[in-house]
Amino acid sequence: MVTEIDVVVVGGGAMGSAAAWNVARRGQSVVLLERFEAGHHMGASHGATRNFNTAYHQAEYLDLVTEARTLWDELAAETGTQLLDLVGLINHGHLEPLRHVRDVHAARGINSSFLSPAEAAERWAGMRFRGEVLYVPEAGRVRAADALAALRASAEAHGARFHYSTPVREITVLGEDAVAVVTDAEEYRARRVIVTAGAWSRKLLDGLVRLPRLVVTQEQPAHFRPLDPSHEWPSFNHFPDPGAAADSYFYSPVYGMLTPGEGVKAGWHGVGPVVDPDARDFTPEPVQLEALRRYVREWLPGVDADACEPISCTYTSTESEDFVLDRVGPVVVGAGFSGHGFKFTPAIGRVLADLADGTPAPALFSATR
Numbered sequence: 001m002v003t004e005i006d007v008v009v010v011g012g013g014a015m016g017s018a019a020a021w022n023v024a025r026r027g028q029s030v031v032l033l034e035r036f037e038a039g040h041h042m043g044a045s046h047g048a049t050r051n052f053n054t055a056y057h058q059a060e061y062l063d064l065v066t067e068a069r070t071l072w073d074e075l076a077a078e079t080g081t082q083l084l085d086l087v088g089l090i091n092h093g094h095l096e097p098l099r100h101v102r103d104v105h106a107a108r109g110i111n112s113s114f115l116s117p118a119e120a121a122e123r124w125a126g127m128r129f130r131g132e133v134l135y136v137p138e139a140g141r142v143r144a145a146d147a148l149a150a151l152r153a154s155a156e157a158h159g160a161r162f163h164y165s166t167p168v169r170e171i172t173v174l175g176e177d178a179v180a181v182v183t184d185a186e187e188y189r190a191r192r193v194i195v196t197a198g199a200w201s202r203k204l205l206d207g208l209v210r211l212p213r214l215v216v217t218q219e220q221p222a223h224f225r226p227l228d229p230s231h232e233w234p235s236f237n238h239f240p241d242p243g244a245a246a247d248s249y250f251y252s253p254v255y256g257m258l259t260p261g262e263g264v265k266a267g268w269h270g271v272g273p274v275v276d277p278d279a280r281d282f283t284p285e286p287v288q289l290e291a292l293r294r295y296v297r298e299w300l301p302g303v304d305a306d307a308c309e310p311i312s313c314t315y316t317s318t319e320s321e322d323f324v325l326d327r328v329g330p331v332v333v334g335a336g337f338s339g340h341g342f343k344f345t346p347a348i349g350r351v352l353a354d355l356a357d358g359t360p361a362p363a364l365f366s367a368t369r
Contacts, residue, residue, distance in 0.1 A: 001186050005029045007356055008181045008190045010168050010204065012038075013045035014144070014342055015334045016196035017151040017162075018349025021075075023194075024158035026353060032160060033183060035167035035200075038152075039145075042277070043198045044314050049259045050142045050342040051235045052084055055091045055112070055134060057104045060362045064347045071346035072142070079150040082143065087232075087258070089139035090120065093239035098134045105136075112136040126231040126264070126302020141235050141257045142343060151346075171195070171208060171331070179330040192356040194332040199277035199314045201335040209328045211367055214336055215317050218275045220284045221267025222310045223259060224296055224303035231302050233258035238299065254295060264303050266296055270315055270339055277314060284310040315339040323348070325365035327355040333367060 009020045012034025023030040036042050052072075054065050069084075076083045091098050105112045117129040152162055163183075170182040171193060181188040197204050199216040226233075235257035256266035273285055289310060296305040317338040318324060324335040325348065332355045334348060341348065351361050 003188050005190050007192045008188045009194045011196035013043050014345045015348055018345045019194045019352040020160045021151045021155040022349040022353035024155045024160040030160045032162045033166045033168055034164045038164045048145050050144045052140050052142045052343045053089050054139050055101050057101045060364045064344045068344045068347040075150050079153055081146050081150045083147050085140045087140040088137045089235040091134040091237045094241055128299050173329055192330050194352050196334040199316050212318050217272040217315045219272040219313050219315050222308040223263035223265050225263050225307040226303050282312040323365050324367050325351050325361040326367040332356050
């Protein structure tokens with residue numbers, strides 16, 4: 001059976017759902033195909049919370065996150081769902097880049113300020129600080145699972161069709177404005193295909209699009225039990241100086257936030273083992289988990305470092321950690337979100353819909369950069 005449609009989206013995580021939402025809102029016909037069931041834990045979009053962080057200095061990312069804030073609010077209003085908890089976000093550790101971020105914020109009128117370690121510790125008693133803290137009050141966390149449900153609900157209300165447990169077996173370019181997408185039960189003929197397949201991007205696009213190097217890792221954050229329920233918890237990013245790191249093996253950034261009902265989430269950024277997404281064991285790597293516990297004992301005294309629930313997810317990262325947003329013929333690609341993409345989700349969906357319509361993305365995100 002062959003079905004004619006304007007756009008096919010392959011991959012039903014956050015970015016694919018946002019792409020389908022944006023395409024459908026433009027009045028175009030769109031079908032989303034996801035190989036796993038709805039709400040699966042195989043990729044990078046599951047879980048209840050993500051950081052909503054505006055502490056960037058590059059214009060491209062600040063433009064995207066500013067747009068994303070507006071679109072999150074639009075989606076929340078349309079679906080009657082709270083999607084952002086603006087509990088504030090703090091960044092601490094290596095100060096030089098944070099001072100640059102603050103300068104850029106000041107130039108753009110973004111509200112942020114530095115707090116002394118004593119001021120920060122008084123406000124957030126469950127955390128420890130050794131230097132100034134960049135505080136961004138209009139930031140916090142995204143309710144990730146609720147966001148996925150809201151994107152789907154709104155997209156379907158605008159005519160999109162979401163098909164789960166529907167693996168794509170083949171993508172064939174038929175011309176500059178024609179592509180065939182084949183599943184076990186159906187063939188779709190479309191003007192564009194938008195591929196947002198996360199860790200499976202290279203497998204699906206091999207021979208169709210020349211991608212930059214994408215590394216898939218299994219990341220292993222954990223939720224830790226708070227010791228005092230009266231403590232306030234901002235979302236946070238910590239950039240340890242090597243001399244101040246809790247563990248000599250890890251100098252990578254640490255991120256985290258309170259996930260209501262689950263605990264304080266903390267994890268190393270991008271240090272997990274390289275994996276094949278079809279051959280993961282989901283088992284925490286013991287050396288890394290113990291290092292994370294040591295970090296938590298030193299820097300997060302408001303939680304029980306021994307009472308934790310490990311989490312397993314994937315990063316698909318470029319060497320620069322910049323995203324890949326581009327089009328080659330009828331194939332639009334969204335990939336390489338490198339563990340910091342979720343906050344931008346609705347704006348990235350807009351960029352992908354624009355690419356399908358012929359509007360290029362910023363050069364920073366080119367697949368051939």
